[in-house]
Amino acid sequence: xxxxxxxxxxxxxxxxxxxxxxxxxxxxxxxxxxxxxxxxxxxxxxxxxxxxxxxxxxxxxxxxxxxxxxxxxxxxxxxxxxxxxxxxxxxxxxxxxxxxxxxxxxxxxxxxxxxxxxxxxxxxxxxxxxxxxxxxxxxxxxxxxxxxxxxxxxxxxxxxxxxxxxxxxxxxxxxxxxxxxxxxxxxxxxxxxxxxxxxxxxxxxxxxxxxxxxxxxxxxxxxxxxxxxxxxxxxxxxxxxxxxxxxxxxxxxxxxxxxxxxxxxxxxxxxxxxxxxxxxxxxxxxxxxxxxxxxxxxxxxxxxxxxxxxxxxxxxxxxxxxxxxxxxxxxxxxxxxxxxxxxxxxxxxxxxxxxxxxxxxxxxxxxxxxxxxxxxxxxxxxxxxxxxxxxxxxxxxxxxxxxxxxxxxxxxxxxxxxxxxxxxxxxxxxx
Numbered sequence: 001x002x003x004x005x006x007x008x009x010x011x012x013x014x015x016x017x018x019x020x021x022x023x024x025x026x027x028x029x030x031x032x033x034x035x036x037x038x039x040x041x042x043x044x045x046x047x048x049x050x051x052x053x054x055x056x057x058x059x060x061x062x063x064x065x066x067x068x069x070x071x072x073x074x075x076x077x078x079x080x081x082x083x084x085x086x087x088x089x090x091x092x093x094x095x096x097x098x099x100x101x102x103x104x105x106x107x108x109x110x111x112x113x114x115x116x117x118x119x120x121x122x123x124x125x126x127x128x129x130x131x132x133x134x135x136x137x138x139x140x141x142x143x144x145x146x147x148x149x150x151x152x153x154x155x156x157x158x159x160x161x162x163x164x165x166x167x168x169x170x171x172x173x174x175x176x177x178x179x180x181x182x183x184x185x186x187x188x189x190x191x192x193x194x195x196x197x198x199x200x201x202x203x204x205x206x207x208x209x210x211x212x213x214x215x216x217x218x219x220x221x222x223x224x225x226x227x228x229x230x231x232x233x234x235x236x237x238x239x240x241x242x243x244x245x246x247x248x249x250x251x252x253x254x255x256x257x258x259x260x261x262x263x264x265x266x267x268x269x270x271x272x273x274x275x276x277x278x279x280x281x282x283x284x285x286x287x288x289x290x291x292x293x294x295x296x297x298x299x300x301x302x303x304x305x306x307x308x309x310x311x312x313x314x315x316x317x318x319x320x321x322x323x324x325x326x327x328x329x330x331x332x333x334x335x336x337x338x339x340x341x342x343x344x345x346x347x348x349x350x351x352x353x354x355x356x357x358x359x360x361x362x363x364x365x366x367x368x369x370x371x372x373x374x375x376x377x378x379x380x381x382x383x384x385x386x387x388x389x390x391x392x393x394x395x396x397x398x399x400x401x402x403x404x405x406x407x408x409x410x411x412x413x414x415x416x417x418x419x420x421x422x423x424x425x426x427x428x429x430x431x
Contacts, residue, residue: 005083015411061100068102069143076105093414135168168369171362188224190357208233217307251275305332
């Protein structure tokens with residue numbers, strides 16, 4: 001299976017060929033502007049000294065300051081962060097916000113660290129990167145295993161080093177520190193907006209309560225996506241977490257499932273969450289427990305992978321029965337799988353636009369911090385919706401007129417905007 005980075009660069013190359021771009025453009029975009037690797041020593045509660053590795057990859061800033069999340073995960077690697085930084089450059093261009101792309105990460109398991117150890121680690125990360133990040137250069141945000149509380153520690157450390165409170169140096173902050181309350185639901189809400197627009201453009205005929213949906217991943221994005229879709233009237237029939245999932249053809253009460261997950265720490269698989277029956281009867285009902293792999297192959301209308309990359313590959317693509325796939329995770333469909341699914345006429349809404357709601361709201365938070373005012377949550381979501389609706393409309397129109405899939409159209413749109421910015425700045429020759 002090709003790596004995520006290889007797939008990202010392959011899509012970039014295909015878009016460049018379509019735009020008849022010279023090699024100059026790809027030469028600039030094939031490598032990040034900067035790769036910063038840091039070592040962060042911290043004293044563990046046991047008294048032992050341990051050194052953690054971290055990275056910040058700044059890919060391209062032709063259209064504005066670098067932008068991208070920070071993830072805490074034992075398997076974080078330079079290759080992964082580089083691929084995600086490249087994707088962020090394209091994603092900010094597709095969403096048409098004035099940013100470039102970056103990504104960061106620390107190789108660690110935050111669940112194995114105490115609160116004190118974790119705070120020491122992330123403050124050390126900011127200290128190491130202080131001179132290359134900031135509100136005018138590179139604005140980090142939360143990603144995997146990074147909460148608003150962790151971002152608050154990072155803001156505080158950066159502000160101490162600057163000698164002044166600098167809220168605009170990070171996004172995804174708590175509302176009390178200049179964050180926006182819409183940020184937590186932004187990615188999921190954006191995915192919902194994009195899905196609605198594509199269903200409208202493709203003249204989807206089923207009513208919402210007849211349209212079945214399976215969601216792999218029940219974390220922040222998948223959980224909010226399930227709740228939003230359920231409340232909008234769609235029929236969510238399958239959800240899954242790390243250990244597996246629940247399938248109920250009659251529909252799942254996602255609010256009840258989210259509450260159970262909140263209470264237990266993970267989605268309990270020993271009970272049902274019926275959508276149409278009283279809560280007290282759930283122990284008397286039966287529903288099917290399924291694996292994450294089985295969920296992907298269910299006969300549903302819409303499949304939403306919102307957990308890991310590469311879960312739909314050439315090995316299982318032929319078994320996918322959904323008519324639409326919404327990539328809420330980064331890179332859940334591999335390049336080989338895309339080719340198989342294109343043959344099956346499955347409509348894939350690519351990550352580059354499907355999960356762009358988060359970065360759009362991050363941009364709006366940054367604007368608020370820079371200008372010193374605050375929009376209401378409803379105003380933020382409305383502005384985000386305008387950005388995404390306009391750009392998915394352009395992507396769909398290009399897809400239809402040029403007989404290409406949505407991913408190719410999105411990459412062409414984003415690459416065209418980046419190329420124009422690089423030409424105007426004199427990085428590559430004007431033609």
